[in-house]
Amino acid sequence: MGTGVARKISESTVRRLSLYLRFLEEFEEQGTETLSSEELARRGSTTAAQVRKDLSLFGSFGKRGLGYSVRELKSTLRRLLGLDRAxxxxxxxxxxxxxxxxxxxxxxxxxxxxxxxxxxxxxxxxxxxxxxxxxxxxxxxxxxxxxxxxxxxxxxxxxxxxxxxxxxxxxxxxxxxxxxxxxxxxxxxxxxxxxxxxxxxxxxxxxxxxxxxxxx
Amino acid sequence: MGTGVARKISESTVRRLSLYLRFLEEFEEQGTETLSSEELARRGSTTAAQVRKDLSLFGSFGKRGLGYSVRELKSTLRRLLGLDRAxxxxxxxxxxxxxxxxxxxxxxxxxxxxxxxxxxxxxxxxxxxxxxxxxxxxxxxxxxxxxxxxxxxxxxxxxxxxxxxxxxxxxxxxxxxxxxxxxxxxxxxxxxxxxxxxxxxxxxxxxxxxxxxxxx
Structure with missing residues (x-):
């Protein structure tokens, strides 16, 4: 098995990562380039604190005050979820x-x-x-x-x-x-x-x- | 909505209740009449403490030293899960x-x-x-x-x-x-x-x- 994330990630966290990825794809289709944790949270009926906590498990993505780059975050989530391969x-x-x-x-x-x-x-x-x-x-x-x-x-x-x-x-x-x-x-x-x-x-x-x- | 259990029960607890019910049905088919939390735990790859904790959420079922009656526990779980109606x-x-x-x-x-x-x-x-x-x-x-x-x-x-x-x-x-x-x-x-x-x-x-x- 691979290495990488050392901590045990809960089932519900992984599920939320999958959902965030889907939301990011929706936002990208609508032409959105950057996104705050609040906007992502609203789409997912969760809290901005939850979004930040989930994403921080894998390192820091957002730039303070600028939010997340939709394209970058999408590609990071795809990699985390193992979707950058067949x-x-x-x-x-x-x-x-x-x-x-x-x-x-x-x-x-x-x-x-x-x-x-x-x-x-x-x-x-x-x-x-x-x-x-x-x-x-x-x-x-x-x-x-x-x-x-x-x-x-x-x-x-x-x-x-x-x-x-x-x-x-x-x-x-x-x-x-x-x-x-x-x-x-x-x-x-x-x-x-x-x-x-x-x-x-x-x-x-x-x-x-x-x-x-x-x-x- | 109905009344009943006041506390918020987690998704994973409800899932385990559904699984316990299935295991009890298996045990009943095999002719087992009483069951310890250890036996139920072993079937579900969980711990006896977890089983007791889950079931205690809904009141005390087991008789000390005698374990659970398969038939009674099954019927209680069916009722809890709302399966005693169509x-x-x-x-x-x-x-x-x-x-x-x-x-x-x-x-x-x-x-x-x-x-x-x-x-x-x-x-x-x-x-x-x-x-x-x-x-x-x-x-x-x-x-x-x-x-x-x-x-x-x-x-x-x-x-x-x-x-x-x-x-x-x-x-x-x-x-x-x-x-x-x-x-x-x-x-x-x-x-x-x-x-x-x-x-x-x-x-x-x-x-x-x-x-x-x-x-x-």
Whole structure:
């Protein structure tokens, strides 16, 4: 794994960095060249102090009284988030969620290219999705190694998710994005994100039930 | 909004409650009747102290030395998360992501029923998805009111997301699950969750780049 930022950065900080990057892109499209932490905070429904604190984690960017250069800050955030390079992504599971993810244009725009799709269904294996041919998940480890996959997206049934995750990790993949509604176990050196649509809905039903906000 | 838990509960606590519930269901399927906080912690890769702290937010459940009754704790968590009732959900956007969400069985199992689907595409309006007919999003407010929608899922293009969110809120819906890759503005009394697949990938590329874990 790389070096760089030594401190442990919280999940919500990383999420805010991703959001700041999106806001900066919006501001740039509108022709804005410099920006104060107040303006960035307003766009993100947060405080200027929070913005300054987040950005100061990575060194000092703004010039006192002049604000941030949109172009510079954007490029720094892209570098911090690892978006100044291309990432090779394997999509495991060619079902409905897999196919929606494959078609999701925002991935490619961000430098995440799905270089291989795998499934166990004989009716799907061999089919073409764009420039990619669906591979037999039987040979998962070999495909992941051959394609030099950086990140695996798991869009498999919940009963299979842990077993597939184990194989992905065995194949040397260091980052997993899991869409099965469970919590996977991976070694601590492997980065894991779980996206559970039903847990998101539960956060909303919790909020509706208790009148409790669920902000970060 | 309801009353109940007075303190503000963090997003990550609610997420852990959702996970505990899933683990309890697993344990119950395996025939386990009582459980210690240690066992629950081990399943969730967390600490027993964390489990006890989370659960104590809602009153004391465990009997000293006897652990938690799986059935009781499960039912308490379901009630806390608002899963002891049915929620009426509108799906706005019948594209690829919308259709994957519609087919997602886990929603219905959790008590979230998609009672209406809306889109602006004339080719889609009127089509049947299961027992639901796709409605013209032109009449969004009326449909949401007529169907007594509790939660709106937004699976619309990013350029339209804020405008649609404003209309949903105007129609009186108090909870929004947003799949467009942006941060929406809604009044503080409206519960909002953003699911951004590309931001999840960015959290992974950040971790791969910096060697920084992104745990909660």
């Amino acid at each position: 990432w090779r992504v394997a999509l495991i599971g060619a079902g409905r969620i897999g196919s929606a993810l494959f078609a999701y244009g925002d991935f490619r725009r961000r430098g995440f290219t799905i270089v291989t799709v795998l499934d166990t269904d004989p009716d799907k294996i061999g089919a073409r999705w764009g420039s990619v041919r669906i591979q037999d998940a039987e040979g998962l480890e070999e495909v992941l190694r051959r394609e030099s996959v950086d990140i695996a997206i798991l869009a498999v049934p919940v009963e299979e998710a842990q077993r597939v995750a184990d194989r992905v990790v065995d194949a040397g993949v260091q980052a997993v994005l899991n869409f099965a509604p469970t919590q996977l176990h991976v070694p601590t050196e492997v980065a894991l994100r779980d996206v559970s649509m039903s847990m998101e809905l539960e956060a909303l039903s919790f909020a509706l039930t208790t009148g409790n906000g669920t902000g970060p | 929620w009426r959900v509108a799906l706005i956007g019948a594209g690829r992501i919308g259709s994957a969400l519609f087919a997602y069985g886990d929603f219905r199992r959790r008590g979230f029923t998609i009672v209406t689907v809306l889109d602006t595409d004339p080719d889609k309006i009127g089509a049947r998805w299961g027992s639901v007919r796709i409605q013209d999003a032109e009449g969004l407010e009326e449909v949401l009111r007529r169907e007594s929608v509790d939660i709106a899922i937004l699976a619309v293009p990013v350029e339209e997301a804020q405008r649609v969110a404003d209309r949903v809120v105007d129609a009186g819906v108090q909870a929004v699950l947003n799949f467009a890759p942006t941060q929406l503005h809604v009044p503080t009394e409206v519960a909002l969750r953003d699911v951004s697949m590309s931001m999840e990938l960015e959290a992974l590329s950040f971790a791969l780049t910096t060697g920084n874990g992104t745990g909660p």
